[in-house]
């Protein structure tokens with residue numbers, strides 16, 4: 052009792068929240084007792100408090116591994132704004148000399164955010180191993196699982212890192228992890244006695260709707276109809292960047308009263324921030340985006356999430372629709388489903404990992420390098436890349452496995468005929484089974500889209516038994532009446548058509564000078 | 568239109584001596600000796616590094632479109648060497664659009680490095696001051712670069728006491744500078760700024776709003792920044808609010824990185840062979856560096872590397888073949904002359920010409 056009260060006081064003192072949200076207190080008290088924990092908490096439930104508060108209360112440094120650099124940067128900013136100064140982030144955007152500076156001062160910090168790639172650097176790892184690590188946090192822990200929807204080879208090396216840091220308590224967090232993925236996380240970390248804290252991920256304020264379509268033309272008509280009803284801020288998810296761009300243009304023409312923009316991984320950094328923040332700031336009503344959008348965005352009143360293409364996995368879908376209605380008010384999740392769309396995720400799955408032919412070619416080339424005694428420098432790697440035109444992801448994947456099996460050692464290629472043949476066969480088999488698994492996941496998503504049963508029940512059944520009854524309407528299979536949904540007034544456009552001098556005056560000298 | 572105009576102009580100026588990818592390296596500001604020299608030799612300095620981060624795929628698509636439109640042609644010599652040619656239709660298009668493309672804004676060779684730094688600082692400074700002026704200290708910075716953030720933080724500390732008067736000065740200076748551009752360009756420039764309770768437009772949003780290509784918006788902004796930089800640097804005392812944003816950037820062109828280290832040893836009087844040994848780099852790499860040094864160092868001792876007789880022979884070959892291609896020249900001089908010597912002479916030839924008839 053006393054301890055509970057104590058924790059709430061600390062929460063109030065450092066973060067100005069009055070009470071814990073679901074799961075936070077349990078996870079935090081486990082962690083404070085030095086236990087390792089696997090925490091599965093739904094998107095938007097305040098996962099970060101689970102390590103931010105302990106980092107202040109524990110003696111030593113808390114290390115948070117996160118694959119999302121923008122999220123890392125945002126969190127550090129938020130913490131600093133809350134007067135939590137002993138926090139720092141290290142990632143590939145931080146220059147070498149700055150990294151050196153941070154490393155020297157590392158003992159002054161309580162909380163370190165770091166990207167998984169940087170954790171591979173021997174120098175940094177050595178420095179960390181000299182410090183007392185009170186807690187090792189793995190954010191987006193499903194990335195460690197080869198069966199997760201966002202597998203990252205760098206995450207597989209975390210087990211080794213933890214060993215190097217003298218086995219500190221581990222907190223693995225994820226918003227979406229099926230029981231199979233959970234088991235995989237625990238296995239990869241080799242912590243069979245990890246405490247599991249799994250919380251339901253269903254959201255009672257979301258209404259699920261699926262509309263069958265037979266053409267992109269029909270999709271466009273439906274988009275126009277739904278957006279014209281002005282339910283409120285909306286996100287439209289696409290599988291392709293080009294289509295997101297095109298639709299943003301078409302919708303801008305068709306719906307001149309709405310501000311429509313697009314966002315994807317190819318947009319440059321300043322623009323990504325500007326678009327995100329315009330959306331937060333109600334300068335934009337609709338964003339056409341790819342799955343790159345949404346990580347770390349904390350807009351409370353997104354009312355409508357449309358999927359223009361079917362996602363390749365239920366986990367991904369749950370995570371994306373989870374961005375709707377953070378304020379708890381009813382929100383719509385609409386999937387525009389055309390049977391012909393399955394080709395896109397299928398080809399994404401097929402192209403994600405290298406084919407056997409590609410692997411053979413690259414191994415052949417590496418063999419030539421080893422015979423000629425050529426080192427793997429930036430230049431030789433660049434030439435290899437030019438030659439095969441394989442994607443960054445594919446190359447990182449192969450490199451990881453080549454290093455793991457000792458075929459690449461630092462800059463050296465170590466050739467050994469039989470060993471290489473075995474590795475090749477092992478890789479091909481592994482990739483096949485993974486593709487098969489992903490195809491099954493896609494099939495499951497398609498079955499969901501085509502099912503006549505309650506969509507809510509079907510969506511969550513893989514993760515949990517049962518769900519909260521919906522506070523508004525359930526799903527299109529249970530029957531919904533869109534007339535029930537209230538339109539929301541459009542926010543007044545923030546920037547009137549003043550001339551540039553007026554805009555600049557307002558920016559620099561403030562609103563009261565606007566009319567000067 | 569701007570992008571097309573620049574591609575066609577660059578192609579026209581390389582006179583079929585290089586391939587399209589040389590234009591790509593030019594625009595993205597590749598620091599290879601070849602690109603640096605080419606920029607000089609073909610008078611494409613203005614376009615050097617004005618489109619950093621341009622993706623090769625986008626560039627290729629644009630070139631293909633220009634070829635399909637009958638403006639450009641890619642030729643392949645019998646030896647498989649590719650070159651690009653600006654066709655008469657392309658020249659006609661250029662002539663018709665010349666007056667509407669702000670070619671004169673661009674000064675890539677002077678500002679390719681500074682432009683980004685200055686622009687990022689300006690964007691972040693305006694956003695910061697706009698917020699602090701309204702006593703808002705928590706906002707999401709639009710620039711996530713530690714160096715830029717540190718600069719602006721430091722700068723803010725300096726002017727904090729006189730924030731209000733600084734803002735008024737900054738306003739006056741920007742208005743004065745932007746008034747020199749057409750209204751729509753000034754509008755675009757300002758629409759990109761973020762500030763208190765307001766986030767600026769992305770390049771793509773500006774493209775839709777002003778019915779231009781996104782690439783053109785980007786190039787226009789780069790060109791405008793070059794113009795601003797030029798004016799600010801020429802009359803520093805007139806821009807007391809803006810000049811501090813570039814004051815620390817120093818020399819416009821400097822030798823950095825590996826060539827810089829070679830330059831240090833070179834100045835101590837070491838031979839290429841000695842430098843190669845000390846730095847454990849291939850001799851050819853050192854030659855690459857020396858060619859770059861030759862381009863910048865006004866006192867580069869060409870005669871230490873090329874005898875008088877060879878100089879004559881190489882320069883003559885350049886003149887006779889009317890070519891800047893290493894290979895063509897090599898075929899027209901006696902076999903003991905090396906590629907390195909020819910490259911040095913190309914630099915020499917260029918310096919000679921530039922010194923004798925600047926802008927002539």
Ligand SMILES: [Zn+2]
Nearest residue numbers: 505525526529
């Ligand atoms: Zn239902």
